[in-house]
Amino acid sequence: MTEIDRRTLLKAGRATTGGVALALGAGIEAPAVAAPRVSRTLARKLSVPWGLAFLPNGNALVGERDSGDVYVVRRGGGRRRVGQINAFSRQTSGEGGLLGLALHPGFRRNRWVYAYLSTRNDNRIVRMRFANGSLGKRQVILAGIPTNAHHNGGGLAFGPDGLLYVSTGDGEVGARAQSRSSLGGKVLRLTPGGEVPAGNPFGNYTWSMGHRNVEGIAFDARGGLWASEFGEKETDELNRIVPAANSGWPNVEGSDGGGGYHDPFAEWSPTSTCSPAGLAVANGRAWLGALRGQCLFSVRLRGPDAGTVRRHFAGRFGRIRQVAKAPDGSLWITTSNRDGRGAPGAKDDRVIRIALP
Numbered sequence: 216m217t218e219i220d221r222r223t224l225l226k227a228g229r230a231t232t233g234g235v236a237l238a239l240g241a242g243i244e245a246p247a248v249a250a251p252r253v254s255r256t257l258a259r260k261l262s263v264p265w266g267l268a269f270l271p272n273g274n275a276l277v278g279e280r281d282s283g284d285v286y287v288v289r290r291g292g293g294r295r296r297v298g299q300i301n302a303f304s305r306q307t308s309g310e311g312g313l314l315g316l317a318l319h320p321g322f323r324r325n326r327w328v329y330a331y332l333s334t335r336n337d338n339r340i341v342r343m344r345f346a347n348g349s350l351g352k353r354q355v356i357l358a359g360i361p362t363n364a365h366h367n368g369g370g371l372a373f374g375p376d377g378l379l380y381v382s383t384g385d386g387e388v389g390a391r392a393q394s395r396s397s398l399g400g401k402v403l404r405l406t407p408g409g410e411v412p413a414g415n416p417f418g419n420y421t422w423s424m425g426h427r428n429v430e431g432i433a434f435d436a437r438g439g440l441w442a443s444e445f446g447e448k449e450t451d452e453l454n455r456i457v458p459a460a461n462s463g464w465p466n467v468e469g470s471d472g473g474g475g476y477h478d479p480f481a482e483w484s485p486t487s488t489c490s491p492a493g494l495a496v497a498n499g500r501a502w503l504g505a506l507r508g509q510c511l512f513s514v515r516l517r518g519p520d521a522g523t524v525r526r527h528f529a530g531r532f533g534r535i536r537q538v539a540k541a542p543d544g545s546l547w548i549t550t551s552n553r554d555g556r557g558a559p560g561a562k563d564d565r566v567i568r569i570a571l572p
Contacts, residue, residue: 249572250527250572251511251513251527251528251546251569251570251571251572252569252570253528253567253568253569253570254545254567254568254569254570255292255567255568256292256562256565256566256567256568257288257289257290257291257292257293257294257547257565257566257567257568258277258286258288258292258293258294258565258566259562259563259564259565259566260562260563260564261277261279261286261294261549261553261563261564261565261566262279262280262281262282262553262564263279263280263281263312263536263551263553263554263564264277264278264279264280264536264537264549264550264551264564264566265278265279265280265312265313265314265315265369265536265537265549265551266278266313266314266315266316266330266331266369266371266537267316267493267537267539267547267549267566268316268317268318268328268539269318269539269541269542270287270318270322271322271323271542272290273290273541273542273543274287274288274289274290275287275288275290275539275541275547275566276288276297276316276318276328276345277294277316277549277566278300278313278314278316278330279313280304280312280313280314280554281304281306281312281313282299282304282313283299283300283301283302283304283312283313283332284296284298284299285297285298285299285300285313285316285350287348288566290541290543290568294566297345297348297349297350298349298350299350300313300330300332300341300343300350300353302314302332302333302334303332303333303334303335304333305364306555307554307555307556308364308555309363309364309365310364310365310366310367311333311338311362311363311364311367312332312333313330313332313333314330314331314332314333314338314367314368314369314370314430315330315331315369315370315371315381315382316328316329316330316331316371317329317371317372317373317379318373319342319373319407320373320377325344326344326345326346327342327343327344327407328342328343328344328345328350329341329342329356329371329379330342330343330353330371331368331369331370331371331381333362333367334362336362337358337359337360337361337362338360338361338362338367338368338369338383339355339356339357339358339359339360340355340356340357340360340371340379340381340405340409341353341354341355341356342354342356342407355409356379356405356407356408356409357381357398357403357405357409357420359398360381360383360386360398360399361383361384361385361386361388361391361397361398361399362386363384363386363387363388364387365384365387365428366384366385366386366387366427366428366445367383367384367386367428368381368382368383368384368428368429368430369382369383369384369430370382370429370430370431370432370442370494371432372432372433372434372440373407374404374434374438374440375434375438377407378404378405378406378407378412379404379405379406379407380402380403380404380422380432380440381402381403381404381405381432382401382402382403382426382429382430382431382432382442383398383399383400383401383402383403383426383429384399384400384426384427384428384429385399385400385426385427385428385464385465386399389427389464389465390465392424392425392426392427392464392465393424393425393461393464393465393466394424395417395419395421395424396419396421398420398421400424400425400426400427400428400464401420401421401422401423401424401426402421402422402423402424402426402429402432402440402442402456403420403421403422404420404422405420414458415458416458416459417459422456422458423456423457423458423459423460423461423462423477424460424461424462425460425461425462425463425464425466425476425477426442426444426454426462426464427444427445427446427447427464427465427468428444428445429442429443429444429445429454430443430445430491430492430493430494431443431491431492431493431494431495431503431504431538432456432494433494433495433496433501433540434496435496435516436496439455440455440456440457441453441454441455441456441480441494441496441501441516442454442456442494443491443492443493443494443503444462444479444491445486445490445491446468446469446483446484446486447468447486448485448486449468449469449484449485449486450468450469450470450479450482450483450484450485450486451482451483451484451486451488451489451490451491452469452479452480452481452482452483452491453479453480453481453482453491453494453501453503453514454477454479454480455480457477460477461476461477462476462477462479463476463477469482469484470482480514480516480522481501481514481522481524483508483512483524486507487507487508488505488507488508489503489505489507489508489512490505490506490507490508491503491504491505491506491512492504492505492506492535492536492537492538492551493535493536493537493538493539493548493549494538495538495539495540495546496516496540497540497544497546497571498544498571498572499515499516499517499518500513500514500515500516501513501514501516502538502546503538504535504536504537504538504548504549505534505535506534506535506536506551506556507534508526508529509529509530509532509533509534509535510526510527510528510529510530510531510535511526511527511528511535511538511546511548511569512524512525512526512527513525513527532548532550532565532567533550533551533552533557533558533559533560533563534550534551534552534554534556534557535548535549535550535551536548536549536550536551536554537549541568544571545568545569545570545571546568546569546571547566547567547568547569548566548567548569549564549565549566549567550563550564550565550567551564552564
């Protein structure tokens with residue numbers, strides 16, 4: 216573990232309450248704070264593992280972005296292919312393909328698995344049953360999410376309300392993020408069957424807007440929703456998502472300081488420092504996989520040290536894509552060194568279990 220450089224923290228440590236940014240005095244934690252540690256490598260020689268969803272027995276479904284292959288990765292180590300979810304991937308020249316995975320809250324009963332995937336014309340959400348060790352026929356839940364070579368979003372998370380939350384990108388057209396009617400550049404909320412639920416702020420799927428490209432999305436123990444967001448050239452973000460909030464893209468990147476937009480909770484500048492992909496919340500911290508930053512970041516979410524940022528495993532695994540909290544309280548992370556932007560080793564890509572203090 217290495218401490219994050221203070222220049223990275225210049226914009227970190229902001230919380231938003233009622234649209235007002237509050238400086239929280241972010242800084243570097245004392246080295247005596249217990250650090251996460253590597254438990255074991257659970258799977259290796261995968262190619263861009265992206266979506267990860269835990270099964271009731273503690274194993275996980277893991278999808279490869281480019282091939283669409285889906286594996287069961289066992290909690291004790293090892294993997295088995297259980298199907299393929301065909302998606303359109305530009306391979307190493309783009310970011311689309313088979314992206315997020317999630318299980319219905321009633322999975323033990325109904326066996327529904329949800330996936331976010333790219334086609335040649337759009338990004339869409341589908342569901343299929345996982346029974347008898349294999350994936351069944353898929354059913355489209357929501358289509359028409361903008362797609363492009365980049366900015367495809369792709370995160371899925373069921374909330375404590377039983378509804379499905381989806382993170383989307385602007386499909387490289389920034390104006391979509393400011394349009395309430397576009398599905399691009401948003402966090403969406405929909406029913407498990409794909410309908411608009413009661414209580415959505417604009418009467419459509421939009422829950423929050425003004426996002427550039429959100430991949431990671433996760434709930435904390437209190438039901439708060441968090442999202443990681445890629446900046447353009449200036450600022451990456453960790454955002455607390457609230458209904459009807461506008462994060463400002465493309466009119467502003469990062470905090471606008473009292474200018475009316477919803478400010479990030481924490482920021483990284485420049486974007487080469489982080490590039491946040493996957494996101495999990497555990498033990499009072501948000502844990503973010505950093506692609507260009509090649510590390511795991513943690514951000515304290517509450518208390519006197521709220522906003523404090525810490526860097527872990529710097530340079531040890533290369534590009535880190537997905538981060539997910541396992542049923543046993545550990546984190547599972549995936550590497551993304553075979554996505555055309557990394558330097559893969561002989562064991563890449565990997566699924567790695569991290570034990571938390």
